[in-house]
Every structure is written in structure tokens, then in C-alpha cells.
Amino acid sequence: MVVNPHRPTAQDREQLFALSLDMLCVAGLDGYFKRLNPAFETILGFTTEELLAAPFLEFVHPDDHDATLAEVARLAAGAQTIAFENRYRCQDGSYKWLLWTATPDPELPLLYAAARDITARKQDEAKIREQAALLNVATDAILVCDLVGQILFWNRGAEELYGWSATEALGQNGRSLLSPNATQAEFEQIQTHLLNQGQWQGELHQATKGQQRLIVASRWTVVRDADGQLKSILIVNTNITEKKQLETQFLRIQRLESIGTLAGGIAHDLNNILAPILSIAQLLPLKIPTADEQIQQLFELLQINARRGGELVKQILTFARGMESKNTVVQIRPIILDIQRILRETFPPNIELSVNIAPDLWTTYGDTTQLYQVLMNLCVNAKDAMPTGGRLEVLARNFEIDESYARMNLEAEVGQYLAITISDTGTGIPPMLLERIFEPFFTTKESQQGTGLGLPTAMTIVKKHSGFLKIYSEVGHGTQVRVFLPASTLQATASEQEMDLPMGQQELVLVVDDEAPIREITQQTLETYNYRVVTAEDGIEAIATYVQNQARVKVVLMDMMMPQMEGIMAIKTLRKINPQLQIVATSGLKVSDKISVAFEEGVKGFLLKPYTAEELITTLQGVLED
Known part of the structure; x- marks a missing residue:
């Protein structure tokens, strides 16, 4: 059985012309439409009569006039038009984008054309360009990877952060490019969370093209197609390297502040330990003048290291609390x-x-x-x-x-x-x-x-x-x-040289300190230099001892930090008993506020532990001569 195919009749063509959703027309090379289908009225809003009465160029956007005339000239020369775009004015004054296909009649000066409204597509394209521009303006690095990690999109922020251009980055594996030192287990954990939750965020350690290390706050989001299937992964990375460095520095500063707080208490205890060691080291050569040269060298080494220990404690306090340093001519x-x-x-x-x-x-x-x-x-x-x-x-x-x-x-x-x-x-x-x-x-x-x-x-x-x-x-x-x-113009004094210290005149000194070794060695040092000594272990005992020996005590050597009664309170009490009493304050910690209060209460001198025999005797002599 043979079936003859149906040949379109003139009626079929007319019906197709009338019912087509695309805009179909016949136009003359004189610049006027000759025939239009109803889609023109539907899309542009003008009546057919209005469209036929004026040259079609009057409906074309002014910016598209030249391109439209050029395309008509091509058609007049026998060429065909495929996918030509221009804008036509609507009855309400707006413009619609039209996509034209046209062919000339070789025998008659006519053009047969079809146009499709692509305004919605153009708006979508403009929106996409706008979004792309926004992505490029963003300072964050924004990239899109497929499901195996291949980079599909790389914005300008990523170029600036990592150093690779979009041309260099596209097609590369994101993990290999940015996180070469990351383990497979780390990324598997991210992918598992991403599949379960649809997003992931956290910190990643990455590297730039120049091998500079970065820390980024990374946000990953799953992108799905219209059917809900996984399509790609959107990744937004923010450089937080400087922020993390500042956080680390802040934590270190906090630790240093804690060290500064601890240094005060530790310094006081260390100075109390070093004070008798230094004093003994200076007394031994005087007590054993017949010691051989080797023993004398050991005495000298003991003194040097005790002094250095004291200076080291002072340096810790200078660094931690900002104590004033002691400047002198230095060799x-x-x-x-x-x-x-x-x-x-x-x-x-x-x-x-x-x-x-x-x-x-x-x-x-x-x-x-x-x-x-x-x-x-x-x-x-x-x-x-x-x-x-x-x-x-x-x-x-x-x-x-x-x-x-x-x-x-x-x-x-x-x-x-x-x-x-x-x-x-x-x-x-x-x-x-x-x-x-x-x-x-x-x-x-x-x-x-x-x-x-x-x-x-x-x-x-x-x-x-x-x-x-x-x-x-x-x-x-x-x-x-x-x-x-x-360089200094002053001459350095020989610190190692033995100095002849002035001897006392049997003055009675009240030594007050809660550390027994310090009381004992201070007493021996003072007695070696012809002073008499009475001692007390706290402020309460100091007051009682002074009352018993008030007529004979010339100077009080008062520790500032003691249990029972602190040095400040004891000084105030002693000054009430005798406003003319000479007092020298001592402490293993140079706390400025307490020292200031002590001097306001009439203290005449201050010794920072561990002090040398020279410092002790010189200070006492200065107070007694005042």
C-alpha cells in the first residue's frame, strides 16, 4: 500500500501564517512592511495598519538603525540573514529584542522574514552578566568546581588572592592547586558533610602561586540542576591570614601579661634567695683572708654569678613590667x-x-x-x-x-x-x-x-x-x-675593683625581714663593718624591738613585704613614735606605688634585693650623714 504525502495547500500556508507565535512578515526593499501576521500586533501592541503605514525603520531602536540598514543591504544583494538581533519599539514605548531570519525573493524586490521575541533571554543574559560582574567585584575568592574538583569558574578575587589568572586556573583540580599539603581524609570529611547537609564551612590552609601560606574561611555550597541532581560546588574563600596572626599575637600578649604578673612574685622570692648568697660571697673573703688564690677565685666567681642572677631578675621585671633600667658607663x-x-x-x-x-x-x-x-x-x-x-x-x-x-x-x-x-x-x-x-x-x-x-x-x-x-x-x-x-666620653669605673668601704661607728641598726637567712647575713655584714644590729622578723616585732631600744637605734632597715604587718604600716607606726627616725626600705620587688608611699612616709633610702655589701654600707652612710 502506497501512501501519498500530503502537500501543503495555500490554505494550509495561510493558516500557518496566521497561527504562528513567531512574527512573520513580507517587507519591501523600499523600507515598508507589505504583510504581517497577527503575532506582530500581539508582541508589539501596534495595529497592523499602524505598522504598515510607516517605514519599519521608525520602529527600530535608534542605536540599531545602522546595523539594520546594513543587514537590509546584504539581503538586497542576495544574502540571507540568520540570527540578526535588533530592538523594536512597542506601543507603550518599551523595546523588545527580536531575533531575525530572512531571505530575499530573487525575482521580486521583497524580503520574507521571521522574528522571535528574545527579550526574556536578553534580560536573563544581562542578569547573568551583572551577577558575573558582582562576583568579579567581590574581594572574596569565588570559584565553582565540578563533582571531581575541576575548576569551572574563577573570579577576579580568586586571581588577586591566589595569583593564578582565570586562564591558568580553569580546568585545574582545585585541591591540587590550592591545598597540595592537605590529606585525602580531610577532603573526604568535607565531601561527606557537604552531601549530607548541602553546605560546609570551616578553615583551610592553602598556598598561593608564589608559595605564600594562607588561611581562608571557606564556605562550600552544593549547586543542583532543574531535576535536583548534583551539578557543581560553589566555593567562597575569605582570606583570614592576618586575622589569625593577630589572634595569635593577642594570645601571646596575654601570656606575656600573665608572665608579667607572675614575674613580680617570682622576682621577690628569687631576690630573697639571692640576697644572702651575694652577701655571703662578699663576706667570705673578709672572714677567710688567708685563703689561697684558687679559693679567692671561687669567691669572686660566686659574687659575679650572684650579681648576674640579681641583674637577670631585674631584667625580667624590666621586660615584663617596664621597670626603669640602670644606665652607667659600660665596657x-x-x-x-x-x-x-x-x-x-x-x-x-x-x-x-x-x-x-x-x-x-x-x-x-x-x-x-x-x-x-x-x-x-x-x-x-x-x-x-x-x-x-x-x-x-x-x-x-x-x-x-x-x-x-x-x-x-x-x-x-x-x-x-x-x-x-x-x-x-x-x-x-x-x-x-x-x-x-x-x-x-x-x-x-x-x-x-x-x-x-x-x-x-x-x-x-x-x-x-x-x-x-x-x-x-x-x-x-x-x-x-x-x-x-x-661611644661614651666618660671613663668606666672598674666594677671588679675592691672598694674601701667606710666603717661604722658602732651605730645600732634594726634589721627587719621575714627571711631568716637575709636577717642573719645582713647582720654579719653590718657587724663586719663595725655596726651593731638587732633584728625582727615582721612589723609587729619590729615595733616592739624599737620601743625597747628607741634611744639607741639610729637606722631601721625595713623589708616592704612581710606577713603579719607589712612594711608600710610598720613604717607609719615607727614614724608616729619617732618622726625623726631614719628608715631605709628594702624589697625583692621594686613596686613603684609602694616605694612612692614609703618615701612619702619619710623613708630616706631604698635597697633592691639582692643588694651588695657596697650598696648596703653606702646607703646607710648616706642616711646617717643626712
Whole structure:
């Protein structure tokens, strides 16, 4: 059986023309519509008569006139139009986007055309472009990955944060690109949560194109298609690296504040322990004058280390609580030689140590303990930079800065300086890190090895001494740090030299302290220098003892921190009994408010434990002579 296909009749074509939802028309090359289907009236709102009465160009958006005329010219030349877009005015004054297909009649000056309203599509495209522009304006890194992690979208914020352009990033695996050190288990945990909850958020450690480490707050959201199937993953990453660094610094500062609080109590106890040790060390040579040279050297070593212990406690308080440091003329040579001895005893044998000090090295003015801290810290840093061994050199020279040098170094001033150079043959410091080494808490060491406070503290101390630091470093070759300190015009006093202390005239001194060793050794020291002594272990006993010996007591040595009755209350009571009584306050902790109150109550002097025999006798002599 053969079926003849139905051939469209003229009636079929007319019905199709009339019922089509697309806009169908016949137009002449004279610029007028010749025939329109009803869709024109439906879409544009004009009547057919209105559309036929005017040139069709009057309905075209002015910005599209030239393109429309050019397309008509192409049709007149015999070409066909496929997917030409322009805008037509509606009866209400708005415009609709139309997509045209047209063909010319080869025999007649007519054009047969069909147009489709694509206004909704154009609006969607504009919305998408607007959203894309907003994504690019966003400072957050926004990316879209498929279900296997391949990057499909990469905004400008991602380019700026990570350093890869969109061209470089698209098609790459997001995890391999941004989190190469992350484990498979970490991402499996994220994916499991994402599938169950539809979203995930947390912190990720990532890296940039330049291998800079980042911490980002990451938000992942599942994107589904119209059927509800998983399509892709939208990821928004915010750089919180600086915020996390500030949080870490804040926690460190809190810990330092806690250390400062603890340092006060610890310092008081340590000073009470060191006080009798130092006093005994100074008394032994006087009690055993016939001791041989070796024993005398041991006495001297005991004194030196007891003093250093006391200075170290003061330095802890200076750092933690901001106590005022004690400046004097300082000879750098003994400091360097002392550091050399310690380094030789503590550094590993694979580090060669060389020390070279100019014989005529000038003095400087400052705090001995703080300068000791600076040089020791720099030497330890140099050692840490040579984990497999190397050479550490300490060089101290006189250095005169002229105007030319000062102009090239803004921190320098014309004059005489001590230049102390500490050089190592270690790993060196990369240029990008060299700019940050003086930032508080910045460190390239492991968390258990460094706090990031050593170099900032050294810089602060050197600047406080009106000096400056210069650092030169080459990766793989080592680092050289030069410390410049202004030379002093004053002559240093020989601290190690024995001084002839004035002897007492049998004056009676009341020593008040809750620590028995301190009372005993202070009594022996005073008796050695021809003073008489009575003692009391707290404020209450001190008042009773003074009342019994009021006519004979010339000076009271009063500890400020004691149980039962504190020193301030005891001082006030004693001053009521005798307003002319001479009182010297002592304490293992220099708490400014208590000292101020003590002086307001008439205290004539203050001794910070552990004090030397020289400080004790000199202070008493000054009070008695006042």
C-alpha cells in the first residue's frame, strides 16, 4: 500500500501564517512592511495598519538603525540573514529584542522574514552578566568546581588572592592547586558533610602561586540542576591570614601579661634567695683572708654569678613590667668575653667561634644587662642559623661616622660609635623575610624554638641606647648583624675593683625581714663593718624591738613585704613614735606605688634585693650623714 504525502495547500500556508507565535512578515526593499501576521500586533501592541503605514525603520531602536540598514543591504544583494538581533519599539514605548531570519525573493524586490521575541533571554543574559560582574567585584575568592574538583569558574578575587589568572586556573583540580599539603581524609570529611547537609564551612590552609601560606574561611555550597541532581560546588574563600596572626599575637600578649604578673612574685622570692648568697660571697673573703688564690677565685666567681642572677631578675621585671633600667658607663669587652666563655661551653663542637676585640675599644653608656641580652641573643640566633655547623665571628671595633655615612643611613648621626659585628655562615635570610624580622612575634623557627620577640627586643634596646642595627644576609652564605652604639666620653669605673668601704661607728641598726637567712647575713655584714644590729622578723616585732631600744637605734632597715604587718604600716607606726627616725626600705620587688608611699612616709633610702655589701654600707652612710 502506497501512501501519498500530503502537500501543503495555500490554505494550509495561510493558516500557518496566521497561527504562528513567531512574527512573520513580507517587507519591501523600499523600507515598508507589505504583510504581517497577527503575532506582530500581539508582541508589539501596534495595529497592523499602524505598522504598515510607516517605514519599519521608525520602529527600530535608534542605536540599531545602522546595523539594520546594513543587514537590509546584504539581503538586497542576495544574502540571507540568520540570527540578526535588533530592538523594536512597542506601543507603550518599551523595546523588545527580536531575533531575525530572512531571505530575499530573487525575482521580486521583497524580503520574507521571521522574528522571535528574545527579550526574556536578553534580560536573563544581562542578569547573568551583572551577577558575573558582582562576583568579579567581590574581594572574596569565588570559584565553582565540578563533582571531581575541576575548576569551572574563577573570579577576579580568586586571581588577586591566589595569583593564578582565570586562564591558568580553569580546568585545574582545585585541591591540587590550592591545598597540595592537605590529606585525602580531610577532603573526604568535607565531601561527606557537604552531601549530607548541602553546605560546609570551616578553615583551610592553602598556598598561593608564589608559595605564600594562607588561611581562608571557606564556605562550600552544593549547586543542583532543574531535576535536583548534583551539578557543581560553589566555593567562597575569605582570606583570614592576618586575622589569625593577630589572634595569635593577642594570645601571646596575654601570656606575656600573665608572665608579667607572675614575674613580680617570682622576682621577690628569687631576690630573697639571692640576697644572702651575694652577701655571703662578699663576706667570705673578709672572714677567710688567708685563703689561697684558687679559693679567692671561687669567691669572686660566686659574687659575679650572684650579681648576674640579681641583674637577670631585674631584667625580667624590666621586660615584663617596664621597670626603669640602670644606665652607667659600660665596657663592652668584659661582656663579649663573658659571652665567649658561655658559648664555648654550650655551643656544639661543629660551630667554630672567633672573637676579635680592638685593644683600645671605647666605652658606651647604657644598661649592662640589656646590652648583654642583645649580644647573647644575636649569637644564639647565629647558632640556630647553622644547624649543621659553621663559623661564628664576633668583632668589636671603634667606628667614626662622618656626614657621608650619616646621609646614607638615616638612623646614624655623625660621631664616634662602637661597632659590634656578629657574623655567621648559616642558611641566610630570604629578602622577602628580611623586611619582617623585626616584627614582634614573627619567626621562621619552629613554635617550640622561638617566640619572635628576640630581634624586636634587641632592636628596641639598641634604639633605647641611641644606637642602630644593620643586617646583611645572603641565602646559603650567611648573615652579618652590626650593632652600632654611641661611644661614651666618660671613663668606666672598674666594677671588679675592691672598694674601701667606710666603717661604722658602732651605730645600732634594726634589721627587719621575714627571711631568716637575709636577717642573719645582713647582720654579719653590718657587724663586719663595725655596726651593731638587732633584728625582727615582721612589723609587729619590729615595733616592739624599737620601743625597747628607741634611744639607741639610729637606722631601721625595713623589708616592704612581710606577713603579719607589712612594711608600710610598720613604717607609719615607727614614724608616729619617732618622726625623726631614719628608715631605709628594702624589697625583692621594686613596686613603684609602694616605694612612692614609703618615701612619702619619710623613708630616706631604698635597697633592691639582692643588694651588695657596697650598696648596703653606702646607703646607710648616706642616711646617717643626712
